[in-house]
Amino acid sequence: MTGNRRRKRSGGRAGAADRRGTAAIEQMPWAPPINLDRPTEPLDEDGIAAIHDGAMRILEEIGIQILNAEAVEIFRASGGCAIDGDKVRMGRDFVMEQIAKAPPEWSVTPRNPARQITMGGRHMNFGNVSSPPSYWDMGLGRKVTGNREMCANLLKLSQYFNCIHFVGGYPVEPQDVHASVRHLDVLFDKMTLTDKVAHAYCLGAERVEDVMEMVRIAGGHSDAEFDSGPKMYTNINSTSPLKHDHPMLDGWMRLARRNQGLVVTPFTLAGAMAPVTMAGAVAQSIAEALIAVVLAQLIRPGAACAIGTFTSNVDMKSGAPAFGTPEYMRATQMTGQMARFYGLPMRASGVCAANVPDGQAMWETSNSLWSAVQAGAHMVYHAAGWLEGGLIASPEKFIMDCEILQQIQRYMDPMLTATGPDEIAIDAVREVGGQGHFFGIQHTQDRYTTAFYQPFLSDWRNYEAWESAGAVWTAARAHQTFHDIIASFEPPPMDEAIREELVDFVARRKAEGGAPTDF
């Protein structure tokens, strides 16, 4: 069932092999998809109003704990909030007035401006798996603690695949690097191995400031240029139910002040940290998200904000989180409707509960990725590489997910549903008539190289050809592709002076002791 033979295709591939030079695979070009589909909208107007009313009543009547004194003072100073210790409440008029200041669309420009991503409208952007403590690959055949090499390899995959549009958090936690300097090493790797939009964890002031500085250096920006618009972003999670923690809010406010991208994603598992009913879990998630958006707008009217969804359900037998379920899909779609109601860009995720990159992993991940499409999500976190509810990062899963992402990109190509005379092709039908086939005719010859999606991982050979080539299942093929990509990986170009400035910065901050680890 396993095998690591390099996959070869017969017929017509020699030329392709020439064209692609040393590239490990033929992949689609960089082109973040434009979502052509009308969103799937399970809620009618009354349903949207009911979830909105629920979220507003949570903010008005129950309140959210804000475990950050500076943030509490900002809410107090606004004059629009009722403060009771660390609990903050606010009326719906105030909420709507503040979030109306948030732009419905904004962009993030990384060190390579060609890799700019846009949040809002019909734009879709996919990012790599972020934050698993553990790693699994088919070579190891077991779950191990993440280290810097694994992290760097996953960063290489994130750069390599054109269907990955931004680089989220650490694709796996490199636990062989001390926590005080981990952010310096990983950001150095991220800045030098990738040229895509990067992310900062909100894990204390020093880390946040260090990451902003490294992104500024990598982009060759002055402070003023850096502050002129988002060059990076953060994502914070509330501590559901109804709490925002100190470091998350601290980082959130730092990025707001410097005009960077702000994504808030409550982790509302229905039945555990939120009501067991999906609409209730979504309403609570919206309330927890919107209060962070209000805070950002109070700091910087017009701050670039997006709300995320991480509403799923638990396995009521074990309490374990479940992902990519029917409930997850519907929660994602409902959150999409609410994001449009509030005029805010939206984040979703590519997720699964499976422990290995098998059939279950693929149906759960397909469910979550397509529900992100159906929700009109603009940013899809963890879109490649996630296993075990986010506890494991896997390169095989990464590569299998990229096959799905490329298919989504292709699915959004307007060519597929074009209906001009050349596509209806009456003359071609007339030419072939009831005899023969369409392979040889000019209409086909003019189009066959681009007419159809060409997968890099799917094996479309018949059983006998597949068997004689080693009978390699998908995950094992992905394992070989992983090694091919890493072996041929070339980092994106970087000005040597900038690279040295990054090296110096990391060395200086390490000498200073990095970040405190007592949080």
Added chain:
Amino acid sequence: MTGNRRRKRSGGRAGAADRRGTAAIEQMPWAPPINLDRPTEPLDEDGIAAIHDGAMRILEEIGIQILNAEAVEIFRASGGCAIDGDKVRMGRDFVMEQIAKAPPEWSVTPRNPARQITMGGRHMNFGNVSSPPSYWDMGLGRKVTGNREMCANLLKLSQYFNCIHFVGGYPVEPQDVHASVRHLDVLFDKMTLTDKVAHAYCLGAERVEDVMEMVRIAGGHSDAEFDSGPKMYTNINSTSPLKHDHPMLDGWMRLARRNQGLVVTPFTLAGAMAPVTMAGAVAQSIAEALIAVVLAQLIRPGAACAIGTFTSNVDMKSGAPAFGTPEYMRATQMTGQMARFYGLPMRASGVCAANVPDGQAMWETSNSLWSAVQAGAHMVYHAAGWLEGGLIASPEKFIMDCEILQQIQRYMDPMLTATGPDEIAIDAVREVGGQGHFFGIQHTQDRYTTAFYQPFLSDWRNYEAWESAGAVWTAARAHQTFHDIIASFEPPPMDEAIREELVDFVARRKAEGGAPTDF
């Protein structure tokens, strides 16, 4: 990576095991889904008009070969067609006038009336894989020729799973049974092992008449009762491009005369048997389908017809068919729009090109099944068990697909997106506040047994628990489930007199030599 340990769950399952008695798994009840979603519609009005115009021009200007003299005479007698030898052309007004007689919704009632299925409206029905010549399971580990036992086992799965609503053709061709009597043996197995809607292949007059007779006997119907409305159905394929063969049309007309269900599904592989452009392939498919619907309406105005889509693309490198691709999804959605334009129920399929039930199999099958949902399809053929472009039937794939089908069924439960006060659950949020969790509160306790989808095959345990239980991948778990189901299978009840009548009928027809095999 393999393993065949019987999967066990800890905690709370003992009671469930008691409740389910000897059943192999806990599954969802019989309840064909009602499709709540607005269809995904890539075509605007102009696009629909363009495909319609293309289909009509094919029928008006190019014509379809009708390789059945009786059918040609029916077209001639209608006075609305231009006949040139076996080529039949007709104007769009005539086409639209005839298909307007076809009912937009109709039902099929099998021997167990509780298993009635409805074609049209927002009804969805899923059927088993049909017609592969070969079989693969993990016990064998290789592709083998289908036989009667394999066929019977797949019929048992088709009966067992409540998410399978009708039984299509032979789930695998039992090539150990001579072709002259194969239909008698398989239909006997199908009639006795299942009580769901059955299908007849149009492979010659004797086979079609035998199957209708066996369905009539199994239902305990008189001839008049049988003819009073669909008790079964057939599916015919055109011989693309632009041809309908003799036996297919012969069976089609026989079922039309006896008021049974009629589904016509052109097999239009873009770039091979149809234009390389998807809209062109769909237009050709529509033309080939509609002429069969016209024929049925000429024979019996109001005949119960549906049009199917089997439009996909080929791998332009090898010419092999590809399935579950982005192009396939869009073709299915476009065909759904056209079916609604013509007011006809629609058939789609669950398909893949993968050779084994691995990751690729699941993303291709997920793509095809969800596109059927998005297209508003009423009948989804091959929804469980299909591999290698339909050349292989696999019980593991069958069971994995049923996990996806159950999720679609659950996804369509309005409960998931209900937004009444009990679902918004402000009081539950207030009760928990910022402390603790929702597990223990009454709102959760009242709902936790039904709040979330409970999979029978997905393993939601963490990695360590999964590993210590044998580290069994999805396909291997499905293999064990297959054996569990077969071991505990109990056929649906059948009146002994009816069973004897079937036995006698089969014996008599075998003594008469069955069906000729010179077609």
